[in-house]
Amino acid sequence: MTKRTVPSDTVNMSTECPFCGRMFTYTLYPEIHIPGDSRLKKKVLNKTLFFPKCPHCGEEIKLKPVCIYHDENRRVLFIVTDSPDMALENMIKSGNIHFNDIRTDDDVMGFMKGLYVRRVVHDVDAFREKILLSDCNYDDRIIELIKLSLSRILEKEKHMPVYRIFLEDTSGSMLEFTAIMGSRPPYEYITVTSAANIYNQYRDKYLHKLGRPEEDEYIMTDQKWAVNAGLLKDGPAGVVIPVD
Numbered sequence: 001m002t003k004r005t006v007p008s009d010t011v012n013m014s015t016e017c018p019f020c021g022r023m024f025t026y027t028l029y030p031e032i033h034i035p036g037d038s039r040l041k042k043k044v045l046n047k048t049l050f051f052p053k054c055p056h057c058g059e060e061i062k063l064k065p066v067c068i069y070h071d072e073n074r075r076v077l078f079i080v081t082d083s084p085d086m087a088l089e090n091m092i093k094s095g096n097i098h099f100n101d102i103r104t105d106d107d108v109m110g111f112m113k114g115l116y117v118r119r120v121v122h123d124v125d126a127f128r129e130k131i132l133l134s135d136c137n138y139d140d141r142i143i144e145l146i147k148l149s150l151s152r153i154l155e156k157e158k159h160m161p162v163y164r165i166f167l168e169d170t171s172g173s174m175l176e177f178t179a180i181m182g183s184r185p186p187y188e189y190i191t192v193t194s195a196a197n198i199y200n201q202y203r204d205k206y207l208h209k210l211g212r213p214e215e216d217e218y219i220m221t222d223q224k225w226a227v228n229a230g231l232l233k234d235g236p237a238g239v240v241i242p243v244d
């Protein structure tokens with residue numbers, strides 16, 4: 001593997017603004033390599049990287065980017081793509097990864113297999129969450145189980161489905177989640193906070209039931225995975241979560 005110390009390549013893209021219909025150009029960063037690109041990582045975490053502003057009308061646009069995040073020290077590889085099919089997951093499992101915006105050497109992916117935590121996500125919120133969790137040394141599977149418990153509580157209380165839920169912030173001794181609720185737009189955004197030690201409770205209860213996070217079966221660790229894991233079946237969350 002070659003070490004990258006230079007900043008990653010950028011791609012300039014043109015798009016029609018969905019608000020005012022005029023064309024503008026923004027910069028895409030198809031690859032983020034840590035330690036070299038810590039500035040880009042910060043921009044993902046503070047939500048400025050994937051949200052270009054139209055220079056004509058000032059509206060903010062949420063991109064559906066294809067981006068690869070690779071942290072050499074923490075040994076993680078996260079890919080965000082809007083492609084809903086299983087092709088990418090299979091590419092990562094086999095070690096052969098080919099798609100337009102991202103160049104990777106086959107031997108690099110082969111090297112990562114079994115050694116790296118590899119994840120594929122389909123929206124920038126989930127992508128940001130994976131990076132945030134990695135930075136905080138949280139196991140994303142434990143967080144998915146907590147989110148599933150929270151969702152069940154919220155759905156009972158609000159009488160509507162949780163569309164998506166993700167960890168927003170981990171500041172201090174609190175975990176802050178955002179739940180997007182409803183079955184169709186306009187969705188309701190709800191902030192749920194919980195004491196950070198809930199993570200330890202869930203970790204102690206469930207981590208020994210899971211395999212190594214680097215294994216292929218965890219490439220798509222999301223809410224669907226949490227449901228299919230079936231771990232919360234026996235009893236309601238197991239711990240009480242305070243909901244604001």
Ligand SMILES: [Zn+2]
Nearest residue numbers: 017020054057
């Ligand atoms: Zn515009």
